[in-house]
Structures are given as C-alpha cells and as structure tokens.
Amino acid sequence: MAFNLRSFALGIADGSIKVIDLTHTLSQEFPTIVLPPEFGQCAPFRMEEVSRYDERGPAWYWNNITVGEHTGTHFDAPIHWISGKDLANNSVDTIDPAKFIAPAAVIDCSQECAADADFMLTVPFVESWERQHGRIEAGNWVLLRTDWSKRPYAGYAGLRDDGAHTPGPTPAVVKWLVEERDVHGFGTETIGTDYGQGQHFNPPYPAHFYMHGKGRFGLQCLTNLDLLPAKGAVIFAAPLKIKQGSGSPLRVLALLGQDAG
C-alpha cells in the first residue's frame, strides 16, 4: 500500500489527524479491582515523593510509584489468564510490537447501560450494530462504549452485596467475536473486560477466558470512548515492557483521520 509516514506526522502536527487520550490519570483514588479478601489483591496506584527541590534533592522533583500490572487504564496480555498461559509470545515483553497499533470498532451501548447496570452485550446486539456500521473487520479492537467512565467512583465500581454490577459481554458474544470476527482484542470503560457478575458465567470471566485463550488482548478502564466514531479510529496501546508481565498500565491513544466516522 502506498503510504506516506511524513504526511501522517504532518497530519498530527496540523491537527488533521486528531489524537484522543483514552487514558484515566493514574491517581491514588481511582478504583482498583476488588477480589474476595482471601485472594491476593492488585495494588492501587501509590506515589512517594523522592524529592521536590528540597533537602532530599535541591534542584529536582521526582517520585517513586507503585502500581499493579492491572491498575488504572491497563492492558491485559494473554498470559494474564490460565487459558492463554501456554501460548507463544503471550506476555507484554514478547508480544509483537506491531500489535500495539490496530483499528477499532466502537460499539455504543451507553443508552442501554444508563438504564441497566447489568447490561450484557450479546451476538444479536452486535449483529444489529453491524447492519448499521458494517461488519467488524478482522484485526480490530472491539471497544465497548458504556459511558461508565463518566460515573462517580461508587457507581463506577458498582459494588453491592452480591458483587459488582457493571456491564459486559456474554460468553457467546466473546467466543463469536474471536471465532467469527477474528478481533484483535476487547476494550471496556469498566474495571475489567468482563461483566461485573462474570464469575457466574460458564466459563467464568468469558472475556478473559476466550480472548486470552486465543492470544487476543484486553484494555480496561478506558475513557473518552464517546469521542470515537463507530469505525475508523486507530488505537495506539503499547504496554510497558515488563519481563513476563501479564499486563501493564499504559497510555492509550486513539488517532482519528479525516476518513474516520
């Protein structure tokens, strides 16, 4: 394909290619996934000042930070799930870097989710989306726009007596997206890629089980998905190169050309 990277760079510089940040600020307050207390827990983001132009370092300011691999806006590698544990190049340090750039199909179910925190994405829902926007092409991220990122933290985490109530996909639709649409991965605004009550599905946590079982990726805690068109955005999502890492916090950017929409 004839392509001119220089015009791409110029397009970014002159604004004809828009760059949209899909990342939450890594902050101490942002909710982290909650597991039953007898399981190991993902560390929330924490920051300790090393120095701030003071006796600890007179001319410089810097911090030591701690995070889990799945803290804040983050990437899930196939090795994260038991179904993907034996795949080749399944950790963040071994994934082909070309896979960190891919187009996205954005499925808007924000209205449905506003009415129902337990909204589940199904195959018919996606088929109906495809009738409007065209078939999801192979190698696309599928991003679920729920507007969940706009919620206050309590509603965002959605924790009740019986666990989290946040929208997500059914097992059937995840299997279908992988096998029938050959998608690149699945991305959400919620804390995980799975439905809040996804542990009760068969298999439990299907977005993790099927996506990672077939070497696909996950993105979660995304924001600004409402600024993306249904098709045409290109996602830049490169996790930190952590040795045998199962994922990492990262900066997720969407590029929108004039062809997008």
Added chain:
Amino acid sequence: MTQPLTRPKRKNPLKKTRLPLSPHAVRSRAAHGLTAAAAQGRFELQVCLDCKAVIYPVRDACPACLSARVAFAPVANGGTVLAETTVRVSTEPYFRERVPWRVGMVKLDVGPVVIAHLHGDVLEGQRARLQFKLDKGGAPVAIALPEKDTPNMADDPQWREMTCDPKFRRVLITDGRTAVGQAMAKAFSQAGAATVFVGVADGWKPFAGMDALPAIERVEIVPLDLTDTESVRELAEQNGGRVDILVNTAEHVRPGGLIGRHGLTVAREEMDIRYLGLVRLAQAFGPAMGARGADGVNSAAAFVNLLSVHALVNWPAYGAYSATEAACLSAAQCLRAELRPGGVKVMNVFFGPLETDWFQTIPPPKVAPATLANAVVDALKKGLEDVFVGDVAEDIRARLAANPKAVEREIGE
C-alpha cells in the same frame, strides 16, 4: 466541688498558641519503678523484702533495716491529707502558667508520707486515695484524689493535666471501615468528644456499618487512606490542628507465618497499612499535635496505638501479623519519645484475638470491639500509657514477666 468544664470557646486566631512545657522530668533509675506502675495504672511502692517496710521516696536500700532487697509491689493507696498549701508563685515555667496549684502531704496507711498534687475535691484532714500519674513530661507524680468519686471530678484542672480525657476534645479515628473503628467512634462520642473525625478509605467500596456510622452524634466522616501518603497529608493539612486525640484503628489481620505464605504481597500490605500507616500518621499529624500539647482545655493529648499483644511475643499461627505488630510497637516507642516534649502521650493498647471475622476460627476468650473501645476511653481518662485489654493480653503480660522464653516456646506449640 469541681466546677464542670464548659465547652471551650473557639480560639482567637490572633492569639499565639501557648507552647508545651513540662515539669521537671528527671528521675533516678530506681524511681522508674514508679513510671512502670503509673504507665499501667497500678499503685506500687518499694517494699523491703527483709523487714517488710514500705518505702517512699524511692531508695536503693531500706531506710529501716538497710537491706538492699527492695522491690516494687502493689500496696494500699489510702491515706490522710496531713497538710495542704496552694502555690501561687513558682519559678518553674510549667507551673508559672498553671498557678494557683495545690499540693499537700499525704500520710499513707501503709506508712510513708508522700508530697502530692491535690485534686480540687481533697481538703486537709480528709481521707484520700493516692495515685501515681505520668505528668505532661511523662514523669511519675503523686496526686491525691478524694476518697470517693465526686461530681465532675474528671474536670479538675490539675487532674486533667495528667489525663487525656476525651471530653471536649476532637478525636480522629483513622479507619471507620472496621468494627473496631465504629465501636471507637461510638465510645468517643459517648465520652463527650467535641468532634469525632472518622477516616474512611475507598469511599466507593461499601462496608458493613457504613449507614450507621455517620448517624453517631458528632461524627464527621473524612476521606483517609493510611496506605496513601498524599491522603494522610491532605487530611493533616486540613484538620491536623484540630486533632487532639488520634486513635489509629487501622488493622490488617491475616493468618500465616513466614514459610507457609506464598510470596510477599500480603506481608507488604500488612506493613503498608500498619507500620507505614503509623509512620505516615506520625509525620503528618505529629508536628501539629506536638505543638499543641498546652493549647487549653482541648489541647492535643494523646496518640493511641492499637496493638496486638503478639507484638510482645510472636504467635506463629499469625506470625507475619505478629511481626508487623512488633514493628508498630517499636515505632510507637520512638513516637513516644518524639511527642513527649510536646506533652502528648503515646498510649499503646494491647489486646488478644478480637471478636471479628479474621479471628473467626480462634476460640474464646476474644475481645469484642466495644470492649476494646471502652477500654481505650477509660485508659485515656486515667492518663495511662500501656494498657492490656482482655484475658489473653493479661495472660501474656503476666507470663512474659515471669518467663519470656517459656511463652515463646508454648505459644508456638
């Protein structure tokens, strides 16, 4: 009759805050026998093991028979006030600010005559109860109380100098998500605290009792996460000058020792919440508290650490937890030395297994959160430094005093 305290007026922001001073604090090594007893609220004097004479002031040998075999032991504290006087002029900076100040001589029924501070409801010629208290500088001093409790006796200004009564003080309970934190909020509210700030981390995460907590009188919920340095600092920046008593209710109880645990995630969490949490609180709240130890009726008074008694001897079934608690105990000793010049007591409250979820499999006796909370309030009213709550804590204290090696061995079997 003691005049009841009235709620202090709001401070005049144009006035300089009175800085803390201490009375003379130097004591002989032998006299720290009084410190040890006073810290735990016991009344002990030296008793000669040979002639049975009760000795005061503290000496290295018995003044009656010259035996060097003298040891502190509990004795009866009843006596009669022989004489009293009121100090109206003093050269001591601490007392200059506090005159008139009443002192007297108390003839104890067990023998010695003791020069003591006098509670306002004790008059010359009357029967009195003598107690040793740790004063603002942490040194043991005698104070004579009326023979029977009198109305408002806790409000006596001389007595209040030696206690950390929550009445009209502002309290920070650092973690309100736990049963202990919630019981503590109730107990301090009932004790007449002016404000009970209760820290809640991760407000987005529901917890048992979350609806009842803000309904407790004078409770104000504040965001506070002890694992987050910024959160602790922010609360101190806003409210640090309004915290007179800080009660660290942070807990992280998980069973398991060292070898059996898989990895360090839990151990790091334990240390982060407990030990580093304490360090964060000390750094954020310590300076303001230490500067406000003489700031009127609602001066800063106490920093309370809740500690497992297994800080004193490791309980291998909860071995990593015990180690963390030991780190907190050591830090608390450091903090005590750091806050002493500020007239702020560091109170360590030791307890055995609690009646909470994380000790579910442990058989009784266990300490109910409300029992612990009431014990904390009671100990503050008495101005203690070291408190043992419940049978397990009392038992371990006694056994450690007798034979620490035996405790170490038995507790691991």
